[in-house]
Amino acid sequence: MRVDPCFFCGRPSWPSKGITFMRNDGKSFRFCRSKCHKNFKMKRNPRKLKWTKAYRKNAGKEMVVDSTLQFAARRNVPVRYNRELVAKTLKAMERIGEIRSRRERVFYKKRIAGKRAREIIAARKLVADNEHLLPRLRGSEKRRLAELAAEEGLDAEELERQSLDAVRAAKQKTKAFGGEQRRLRVRVDGGVEEITESTGGGVHNEDDDNDDDGMDTD
Template sequence: MRVDSCFFCGRPAWPSKGITFNRNDGKSFRFCRSKCHKNFKMKRNPRKLKWTKAYRKNAGKEMVVDSTLQFAARRNVPVRYNRELIQKTLKAMERISEIRARRERVFYKKRMAGKRARELASARKLVANNEHLLPRLRGTEKRRLAELAAEQGLDVAELERQELENLRTSKKSKAFGAEVKRLRVRTDGGVEEISERVGGYMDEDQDDDDDDDDDGMDTD
């Protein structure tokens, strides 16, 4: 059974699957799916599309030079049937597949080496360039943390760092604006006290409560 490769993306095109396009000059093109056939008719370059084998090879993301890849080359050489030769060929195919898979894993590890360090460096650079967008502690919060550190003998910088981490992970924001307490009359006649933030971000839970109250109000 011959498994051809897709002319556009390089994936295997199995028998009775995909599309075969025969041009007027007699050349035939095998496609694994209609997506490749449409891109071929639109005269797109497979080396410029990231989901093709040609792009991955040009970008250095696939093995190009390896002895195991030579066995996959197409050979139009007629050979007389020989049972022993077929058995040896099948065993060799299994062994070659194992060797190729192991070499591909090694190639991937070498290619991805240092990626974590590069991502951390890029993230640190992004934070350094946009430091003015990060939440900041107000003067009252800094004084409170300084008094707490003096009482318990802790490090002020460490407490401020923990407080900033809590601000980034929690839904409530205490970084900007001032709190204003107001009275709200509920639909059932009760009165509740709420805290709103002026000149900054409001609490997301509070916004959700406002939406719920507006949906539940009687409009008679």
């Protein structure tokens, strides 16, 4: 069974699948799917599309130079059938596949080495450039945390970070819309309802919008 690679993206194009385009000069182009066929007719360059093998090879994301890749090259040399030769070839194909997969894992591991460190550096740079957007603690709160850390032998920076996280969580819980806050109010019958109170002193009951008679039972 002959499996040809897609002319555009490089994926395997299995027999009876995909599309074959015959040009007027007799050259045939094999495509694995209609997506590749349409991009080919639109005269797009596969080296500029990130989902193709050509782009990945040019960008250094694929293993290009390796001795195991030479076995996959097409050789149009007729060979007389030999049962022993076929058995040796199949056995060699399995061994070559194992070697190639192991080398590809090593190649990918080396390629992504240091990615975590680069992400941390980029995140720190982003925080340093937009430090004015982060919530800050008051001077008295910082002094209190520093004294507490000195007494208990803790890390002052870690305490400040925990305090900032608590402040952010409190703001997310209490803030509803603009200058409004959500609070819980106990009704006469013992139930609990959630109300939204604006900073101007007005109280908006969410249950009032759902009442048909528009009367407050408190």
